Amino acid sequence: MGHLHRRAAKSHTVEVSKFGYSGPVGPLLWPTLAKENSACEKGDHQSPINIDSNIKRATSPPKINIAKIDHAEFENLGTTVEVIANGTTEFGNKTFNLQQFHFHSPSEHRINEEYFPLEMHMVHQSTDGNFVVLGLLFDVSDLSTPLLSELANEISKISTPGSVTETGPLDMAAIIKHLETTPLRQYSGSLTTPPCKEGITFLIAEQALPINPASFNSMKKVLKFNSRYTQGSPGEPNLIEQALKSGEGEGVVVNAPVST
Numbered sequence: 001m002g003h004l005h006r007r008a009a010k011s012h013t014v015e016v017s018k019f020g021y022s023g024p025v026g027p028l029l030w031p032t033l034a035k036e037n038s039a040c041e042k043g044d045h046q047s048p049i050n051i052d053s054n055i056k057r058a059t060s061p062p063k064i065n066i067a068k069i070d071h072a073e074f075e076n077l078g079t080t081v082e083v084i085a086n087g088t089t090e091f092g093n094k095t096f097n098l099q100q101f102h103f104h105s106p107s108e109h110r111i112n113e114e115y116f117p118l119e120m121h122m123v124h125q126s127t128d129g130n131f132v133v134l135g136l137l138f139d140v141s142d143l144s145t146p147l148l149s150e151l152a153n154e155i156s157k158i159s160t161p162g163s164v165t166e167t168g169p170l171d172m173a174a175i176i177k178h179l180e181t182t183p184l185r186q187y188s189g190s191l192t193t194p195p196c197k198e199g200i201t202f203l204i205a206e207q208a209l210p211i212n213p214a215s216f217n218s219m220k221k222v223l224k225f226n227s228r229y230t231q232g233s234p235g236e237p238n239l240i241e242q243a244l245k246s247g248e249g250e251g252v253v254v255n256a257p258v259s260t
Helices: 027-033 146-158 173-181 213-223 239-246
Strands: 063-065 073-076 081-084 088-091 094-104 118-125 131-140 164-166 184-190 198-205 209-211
Touching: 063 173, 073 146, 081 146, 081 213, 088 118, 088 131, 094 213, 118 213, 131 173, 131 213, 146 164, 146 173, 146 209, 146 213, 173 198, 173 209, 209 213
Parallel strands: 131 198, 131 209
Antiparallel strands: 063 088, 073 081, 073 164, 081 094, 088 094, 094 118, 118 131, 184 198
């Protein structure tokens, strides 16, 4: 999760992300891109992680309220595609407002070391600035979740980074039902993109939803590869710091000049 929204008001374009997933703007060098990215290198509650038995299940399900979506803005940020949608999620005696949902391929989180072809992050924020992210995994199947089929039919319109389109109706029913009825794993992590801010509550569905091959291929063609590498378990030293201390990170230029 990351991709805090960066729209130009009343524009048919959106600002393209300045980070990436390979080369000089890839995850190992995110700390060098801007001063505020220091948590990417030093944080000890970073995301994504491997979800195993050490990550506890949420004690109560979220209560999700998303009104019928007749149309929504669908954007290509260069590092993901996202849908701007409204709604609320009640969790932990607090209400969180849905900001957007976006996708990563392959999945960023793993379940018992198994990765999945696609992951969706529903990003929510409360009025006091706290974040909850609802994470869903998708596996290729003969069946397909309606929302994914609908977005796959639209995604070719935003194949160019920075482009925006308007969707038709979006069916969130299967998504909401899955999140409210399947077991969720809960942990405190971080944005999975710069600035890697910590204190983000993740609720990750243990069971995957289906996406058919045609829909997945349409999504993958635009998303390409956009997943951060798996981080250590919550509370463990940051992997970049560990690599540097062990002498294995000599190629990681963490003290390079940063942009402002």
